[in-house]
Amino acid sequence: MACLQGRLKIADFGWSVQSEDKDKKRKTMCGTLDYLAPEMVENKGHDYAVDNWTLGILCYEFLYGVPPFEAESQDDTFRRIVKIDLSFPRTPLVSKKAKNLINGLLVKDSSKRLSLQEIMEHPWIKENANHTGVWK
Template sequence: MVKVSEGKPEPNPNKGLPTWTLQDFEIGKPLGKGKFGKVYLAREKKSKYIVALKVIFKQQLEKYRLHHQLLREIEIQSSLNHPNVLRIFGWFHDKDHFILILEYAARGELYKELRKSKHLSEKHAATYILSLTKALAYCHEKHVIHRDIKPENLLLDLEGRLKIADFGWSVQSRTKRHTMCGTLDYLAPEMVENKAHDYTVDNWTLGILCYEFLYGVPPFETESQTNTFKRIIKVDLSFPSTPRVSAEAKDLISKLLVKDALKRLSLQKILEHPWIVKNADPSGVCSGGVSQI
């Protein structure tokens, strides 16, 4: 069962799949709803530890033939242990569902807070980019490419610490990949052009997110998929006059949104960038939430 050690749960140390059932949990309020199921607040009865249960409908997985993808997601996420990566403690299934036992992020999706405040202060944006960069550096060291970093897949814990979630499109590979996947506004040019890609697609997405955090919208967003694709391929990047954003922030974005993947700023260079050094809180905590400028 889930155990509490120094305030944090640890996965079952026994080999093999833990024999959890829904009866082992007190189920609380729904936290969110996705294409394939729902997420609920829950408490494991023996340890009293609060978790999130992601309930996925088997019928939907069969319809879209995603069993293999789910098992790959579980395998990858289970292998990761980083302060800015959402933990998965285990999983089980019944006749109709797969249930994932996940770390509970009390403040929910960063997307929702971003929509409320329109855009972030440079200090909050830099702190989130710093946290993301550290998490992705850890993932890339383990040869994991996330491939779907976006505000909806970024959660905040009670203190405001960012957590990467949803590894549904992630892959663990030492070689280049060819599958086009992810979300339209965040796709790198090589994906749009159906070319091979590697971990640098995550670096590109950091540039997209930095822009969106500061301006409130992704940089290449249009009303049609075709036009968005064209803007991504051309790297048709422009910076609005409002809100006011520092030259250092624009410099970081411009060095990440580069068509040639080999010339994109490395994760190490992001950590050393003047805008990050000047603005980011090294603790990774944004206790005050997002700020409207």
């Protein structure tokens, strides 16, 4: 994570892979517990959609201060992820549009998660980022 001229950039390319075959799914279990997508927890094949899942986790954590599926034990966290046991603490500080974005990203079926294009066109993103992608 870096902050330069008031812009926050987050990157983690430790497990990134470039693949010519877009239909090929990976089976590697890697990452931080709270950020694992359901398909990884269930040892199923996964693709780029895990990044969209992680974006949903980050949005939730930035807005609420904790990861959405955090639990006492690793097994309980895994259960909450697989069940999508997601709740939003009551606060007037987080808009319905922000919750809608998170709900669109934290979807168990990876083919139904918001795409990058849908994320960029989401009303909450459009309201909070200018045309250059810099947050207002």
